[in-house]
Amino acid sequence: MKPDRHEQIRSLLSAYLDEELTQADSQRVRLHLEDCAECREQLAQLERLKQLTGELVFPDPPEQEWEEVERRLSVRITRGVGWMLVCGGAVGLLIYSLVMALLHWRPPTVREILGGIVLVGALLLFFSVLRQRLLELPHDRYRRVKQ
Amino acid sequence: MTRTQAAPTPAAQGEPESLAAFFQQYKRRAYLFALQMVGDSDDALELTQEAFLRLHKRWHRRDPSQPATALLYAVLRNLAIDLLRKRAVRREAEAEPEQQGVARFEPETLAGRQELRAALWRAIERLPEAQREVLLLRDFHGLRYEEIARITGTTSTLVASRLRDARERLRRRLARYLE
Ligand SMILES: [Zn+2]
Secondary structure (H helix, E strand, C coil): CCHHHHHHHHHHHHHHHCCCECHHHHHHHHHHHHHCHHHHHHHHHHHHHHHHHHCCCCCCCCHHHHHHHHHHHHHHHHHHHHHHHHHHHHHHHHHHHHHHHHHCCCCCCHHHHHHHHHHHHHHHHHHHHHHHHHHHHHHHHHCCCCC | CECCCCCCCHHHHCCCCCHHHHHHHHHHHHHHHHHHHHCCHHHHHHHHHHHHHHHHHHHHHCCCCCCHHHHHHHHHHHHHHHHHHHHHHHHHHCCCCCCCCCCCCCHHHHHCCCHHHHHHHHHHHCCCHHHHHHHHHHHHCCCCHHHHHHHHCCCHHHHHHHHHHHHHHHHHHCHHHHC
């Protein structure tokens, strides 16, 4: 066996093991392996490594940790939807009121003034919370990271 | 040299339609990948949570021809790389000596006490990041080259060569166990 051919086959063994070679390459490797005990041995070692890697055991988090993750996820998802509704609705209402006020100008009623105050207040609250969240974001990421 | 293969459809892979069911089915795999990447169980849980939150934001806009697991792995990988970079920056700022590998637990507890498994995990940890992730995605998570290429933003050919280099390193490092 010529050494360059031998090396060429070796470079294919890894993909051969994963059945990711073209049919032609795969056939080439198979034929070579029939005659070459050295390459067969190398393939066997790679196979063993692959199997062992697949069988590595890692510690699972305790079940209550998962429950905690699920709880936090559902809180953050629900809160996201809630804020979106509040914000979208408030902006829509504000634009609608402004347009209506411009189109049909008349002195606003007490109810409209109070409604407007509540609306602007809600928006202010929303943006302040949003600003705080954005400022806290980098710290949040490290919240659970050990120093 | 690598074979191109049609990606299996999500339906063919038996992926659930709802994110809640998908979470139940894949949370553990997600956690393990995060753990293997960042080596710390608290961080891994945090990354898993963040990954599913990001998945939630794209769930209904995701490409239906691609398995959602590919998206999950890709999101997790980005989060993990982010975290590893930040750790490296912080280490540099605090002038801490570079630690070997990523894990902060003893490989023995991790790998089930067997000497070979412990040595194997230590060797995997010391692989360059690009080789390590490809090896884990292939041999632990059982993904095909094509899927790994999509997740890591490379080509199947490059996946094949990284995998070959990774395995060759492991084989040389663990030679005394393998003979
Ligand atoms: Zn040979």
